[in-house]
Amino acid sequence: MPLTDDLDAQADARQSADDKHTADLDRRRFLLKSAAMAGIGGIAAAATHDGELGGPTQTFRGAVPWQEGTADAPPGASGSGYAFFAPAEAAFVEAAVARLIPQDPVGPGAVEAGVPFFLDRQLAGPFGRGDHYFLGGPWPKGTPEQGYQSRFAPAQYYRAAIAAIDKYVGANFDGATLSKLALEDQVKVLKGLESGEIKLDEGVDSKTFFEMLLQNTKEGYFSDPIYGGNKDMAAWKMIGFPGAHYDYKEWVSRHGEGVPYPTVGFKGRPGWTETSS
Amino acid sequence: MTTTLKPVDAVLVGFGWTGAIMGQELCEAGLNVLALERGPWRDTATDFATGFAQDELRYMWRHHLFQNVSDDTLTIRNNTNQEALPMRHLGAFLLGTGVGSGGVHWNGQIWRFLPSDFKTKSHNQQRYGKGSVSDYDLTVQDWGTTYEELEPYYDQFDKLCGTSGKAGNLNGEIQPGGNPFEGPRSNEYPTPPMIQTYAPTLFGKAAAELGRHPFPHPTGNLSQPYTNPLGAQLGACTYCGFCEKFGCGNYSKASPQTTILPSLMSKGNFTLKTECEVLRVELTPDRKHATGVTYVNSAGEEFFQPAEMVILSAYVLQNVRLLLLSGIGKPYDPKTGEGVVGKNYAYQTMSSVNVFFDDKILNPFIGAGALATVIDDFNGDNFDHSGLGFIGGAYIAGMVTGGRPIEMIYTPEGTPTWGLEWKHAAAKNYLRSFAISVHGSCMSHRGNYLDLDPTYRDIHGRPMLRMTFDFTENEHKMSDYLTDRAAEVARAMNPREIKLNRRAGSFSIKPYQTTHNTGGAIMGDNPTNSAVNKYLQSWDVSNVFSMGAGAFPQNAGYNPTGTVAALAYQAAHEIKARYLKNPGPLVQA
Numbered sequence: 001m002p003l004t005d006d007l008d009a010q011a012d013a014r015q016s017a018d019d020k021h022t023a024d025l026d027r028r029r030f031l032l033k034s035a036a037m038a039g040i041g042g043i044a045a046a047a048t049h050d051g052e053l054g055g056p057t058q059t060f061r062g063a064v065p066w067q068e069g070t071a072d073a074p075p076g077a078s079g080s081g082y083a084f085f086a087p088a089e090a091a092f093v094e095a096a097v098a099r100l101i102p103q104d105p106v107g108p109g110a111v112e113a114g115v116p117f118f119l120d121r122q123l124a125g126p127f128g129r130g131d132h133y134f135l136g137g138p139w140p141k142g143t144p145e146q147g148y149q150s151r152f153a154p155a156q157y158y159r160a161a162i163a164a165i166d167k168y169v170g171a172n173f174d175g176a177t178l179s180k181l182a183l184e185d186q187v188k189v190l191k192g193l194e195s196g197e198i199k200l201d202e203g204v205d206s207k208t209f210f211e212m213l214l215q216n217t218k219e220g221y222f223s224d225p226i227y228g229g230n231k232d233m234a235a236w237k238m239i240g241f242p243g244a245h246y247d248y249k250e251w252v253s254r255h256g257e258g259v260p261y262p263t264v265g266f267k268g269r270p271g272w273t274e275t276s277s
Numbered sequence: 278m279t280t281t282l283k284p285v286d287a288v289l290v291g292f293g294w295t296g297a298i299m300g301q302e303l304c305e306a307g308l309n310v311l312a313l314e315r316g317p318w319r320d321t322a323t324d325f326a327t328g329f330a331q332d333e334l335r336y337m338w339r340h341h342l343f344q345n346v347s348d349d350t351l352t353i354r355n356n357t358n359q360e361a362l363p364m365r366h367l368g369a370f371l372l373g374t375g376v377g378s379g380g381v382h383w384n385g386q387i388w389r390f391l392p393s394d395f396k397t398k399s400h401n402q403q404r405y406g407k408g409s410v411s412d413y414d415l416t417v418q419d420w421g422t423t424y425e426e427l428e429p430y431y432d433q434f435d436k437l438c439g440t441s442g443k444a445g446n447l448n449g450e451i452q453p454g455g456n457p458f459e460g461p462r463s464n465e466y467p468t469p470p471m472i473q474t475y476a477p478t479l480f481g482k483a484a485a486e487l488g489r490h491p492f493p494h495p496t497g498n499l500s501q502p503y504t505n506p507l508g509a510q511l512g513a514c515t516y517c518g519f520c521e522k523f524g525c526g527n528y529s530k531a532s533p534q535t536t537i538l539p540s541l542m543s544k545g546n547f548t549l550k551t552e553c554e555v556l557r558v559e560l561t562p563d564r565k566h567a568t569g570v571t572y573v574n575s576a577g578e579e580f581f582q583p584a585e586m587v588i589l590s591a592y593v594l595q596n597v598r599l600l601l602l603s604g605i606g607k608p609y610d611p612k613t614g615e616g617v618v619g620k621n622y623a624y625q626t627m628s629s630v631n632v633f634f635d636d637k638i639l640n641p642f643i644g645a646g647a648l649a650t651v652i653d654d655f656n657g658d659n660f661d662h663s664g665l666g667f668i669g670g671a672y673i674a675g676m677v678t679g680g681r682p683i684e685m686i687y688t689p690e691g692t693p694t695w696g697l698e699w700k701h702a703a704a705k706n707y708l709r710s711f712a713i714s715v716h717g718s719c720m721s722h723r724g725n726y727l728d729l730d731p732t733y734r735d736i737h738g739r740p741m742l743r744m745t746f747d748f749t750e751n752e753h754k755m756s757d758y759l760t761d762r763a764a765e766v767a768r769a770m771n772p773r774e775i776k777l778n779r780r781a782g783s784f785s786i787k788p789y790q791t792t793h794n795t796g797g798a799i800m801g802d803n804p805t806n807s808a809v810n811k812y813l814q815s816w817d818v819s820n821v822f823s824m825g826a827g828a829f830p831q832n833a834g835y836n837p838t839g840t841v842a843a844l845a846y847q848a849a850h851e852i853k854a855r856y857l858k859n860p861g862p863l864v865q866a
Contacts (some may be wrong), residue, residue, distance in 0.1 A: 055317050057574040060549040064542040065318060072324045074335055100695040106704050132340050134350040134365045138732065142362040145785040146353055149362055187696075214695055215338075222682040223334035238700075239707035241642055241682050244331040246526065247515040248643040255475040256638050258708075266329055 076226030077121035084124040095179035107238030118220030118229030128155030161209035164200040284583035285311045291591030293378030295824035297533035302849035315554035316375030325524025333681040344372035348736035355747040370792040377533040384521040384646030385497030388835035391657040392424035392460045414723040418830040421802035422811040424460040430846035438531035439503030442466035442495035458659045476711040480675020481650035483769035489652040496647030497531030507540040518679025520646025558603035593827040597797035598742040617808045619727040623832040625793040626717035631687040631776040641680030649676035667754040669718035671834040718834040727797040756780040798827035810864040813848040
């Protein structure tokens with residue numbers, strides 16, 4: 001089989017093994033050139049970020065590419081207050097998640113852990129927009145085994161479901177909303193959603209919404225605090241998970257011993273920033 | 278408008294494990310090779326550095342490294358009486374994308390299939406009678422290749438990865454401490470096994486007391502530093518518990534990035550283009566020869582890339598879809614049983630047993646992707662199936678991949694999933710429980726197959742792949758029997774209690790099970806029963822090769838990557854030894 005010629009004139013990008021001190025410069029030139037060739041101008045784009053599709057096309061040849069300052073750092077939550085939830089929705093969510101994970105001396109409740117804020121930022125962002133969901137039609141209901149079949153992205157689903165549940169509560173509990181119910185009635189409504197016994201309007205399915213809410217609540221409760229939940233890493237401390245450590249070699253064969261490492265998140269732990277007296 | 282580019286010797290469609298292997302091998306043979314990857318470039322320092330790699334929310338639940346299904350997914354149904362509907366977000370399996378693909382976020386479980394696994398039909402037929410391979414409408418086949426043929430290539434992959442383990446059968450001699458049921462190995466593992474944490478150790482002791490044969494799981498999470506034959510250096514695993522679904526920040530999990538790319542990317546005759554999706558393979562009018570591939574880049578521009586050889590090195594589901602979209606091979610028809618492309622789609626039959634202690638702190642967060650003590654006594658045909666009503670089996674693993682709290686909190690039977698009772702159970706059991714995994718085979722079945730969906734289309738207007746799949750009676754019987762065997766070991770550990778998570782009901786796309794999809798472009802000994810020959814070469818278009826687990830005629834009770842890699846190396850060897858000198862069919866039909 002005949003070998004084809006060199007593809008094109010990118011050979012100058014090749015990193016010469018015996019010319020190491022120019023390697024970084026070459027690499028940078030190489031990236032710049034690739035970027036220019038791909039027609040995007042400027043520095044070659046970093047990795048695609050959460051929820052974005054279609055980063056610029058890049059061509060790599062002759063070297064392992066690497067670029068300074070492009071680490072794909074996690075997209076933490078910022079600010080305070082609600083960006084997505086309207087006041088009535090916030091009241092619903094705060095009541096519901098407090099029943100899903102209640103506060104007591106054993107460990108934090110979902111509200112105390114900041115789960116409503118976590119949910120708000122998730123729903124206001126790529127997850128809420130359904131950036132990783134296929135939402136095209138048609139939309140028949142399907143079998144339980146076929147999973148989620150709504151045309152709604154998660155944020156739309158929450159919005160529609162909360163309104164539909166409060167409508168159901170109003171019709172069955174004298175015009176109240178979930179947050180105004182006695183705690184045992186709140187639990188009763190949540191159980192009715194979980195089992196599917198309560199039927200909802202507005203194109204939402206009670207079981208589907210309950211599953212989503214419970215999953216997202218546990219995500220907020222147990223994910224790194226940078227996402228807005230798991231305040232003070234209290235949920236991790238409750239179960240004994242030490243957090244974002246990356247080296248346990250010393251403890252692998254110390255069977256049955258508790259690991260004394262302090263709990264740590266991506267932004268460290270309080271002890272790191274306390275000033276010594 | 279389509280722009281025609283300069284020809285290359287070989288184009289790789291997809292750049293994960295098989296793309297990297299084929300790229301390395303073909304470049305070493307002097308070919309000009311172009312890889313087209315639909316996802317982005319990824320490297321350890323930029324994309325999964327230790328400073329932020331341990332992020333359960335982002336990687337596992339927000340799918341940051343996985344295929345984004347928003348513009349391209351597949352449709353699913355359990356049987357042909359149903360209407361297939363799109364998998365609207367990832368669940369049962371977590372598809373890869375980007376450079377390294379699933380090789381980035383796999384567990385590093387490196388298995389060889391048993392010699393008898395390659396003769397599923399003839400072996401079982403001989404031992405258990407004709408019905409054993411055709412009951413329940415099973416359509417199992419022999420592979421057309423053998424363990425003995427593949428052994429050098431399994432060995433090559435072990436050396437590439439630096440696999441940590443203990444041989445159980447060295448050149449026919451059974452070795453203490455290894456898996457006595459495995460096929461003969463020509464060499465010991467390149468590095469010693471990982472050190473076992475508490476739970477796998479307890480599992481191994483209990484299994485031995487029952488007369489089973491426990492051994493350390495062979496792993497690509499390295500027990501010690503290793504330099505592979507390509508000069509790539511891997512570090513020792515730190516047991517951080519974030520392998521599966523995550524990239525390794527520590528260069529200690531074998532991946533294309535840590536084993537091949539440092540060599541391949543520096544070759545002048547290799548080019549990689551990212552964010553380029555191949556739409557179809559182009560054929561000559563007589564449909565017997567591929568002229569190249571048509572692809573679209575992320576700017577929406579379309580190109581024709583001429584190539585002497587086309588290597589489909591994308592994931593199973595994409596390779597099969599490209600064969601169907603390109604008209605390579607006759608599509609399978611479940612009514613007649615004729616046709617080959619899409620035939621014998623299979624999966625993996627998973628179940629587990631949770632074990633709860635009061636008095637033992639297990640520290641589940643100390644883990645690694647393949648950190649386990651395993652018994653293979655009930656896998657494949659390692660045990661007598663007479664009277665059991667099924668073929669196949671599973672390995673049973675006391676396994677701790679990590680203790681990621683959103684996914685891996687185990688609570689006893691009857692515990693609600695929320696409320697104070699759930700919270701108290703989570704707080705009480707997290708440090709004192711773990712899961713025994715039952716990793717079962719999945720035989721092929723007449724009604725389980727892949728084809729093109731008549732309704733749903735991707736962003737490029739191409740029909741999506743349609744998956745028709747359910748577990749058959751053979752799989753349910755196997756799984757129940759194996760789960761009971763796992764429960765025996767669990768009870769022998771003297772825990773407070775155990776919980777059996779059986780494989781019940783129809784296949785569901787919702788809960789995560791495993792990303793071990795197989796079949797649809799199966800290999801075999803002749804064109805009437807298979808899409809590719811033993812060298813993964815299309816019977817119909819001899820300059821098209823289809824890599825990966827799509828070639829499995831049915832799935833064995835092991836993780837597929839070791840066999841996927843061995844098949845790729847065998848194909849590469851044959852291409853280099855014979856095909857390049859004389860392009861054409863490597864096996865006469």
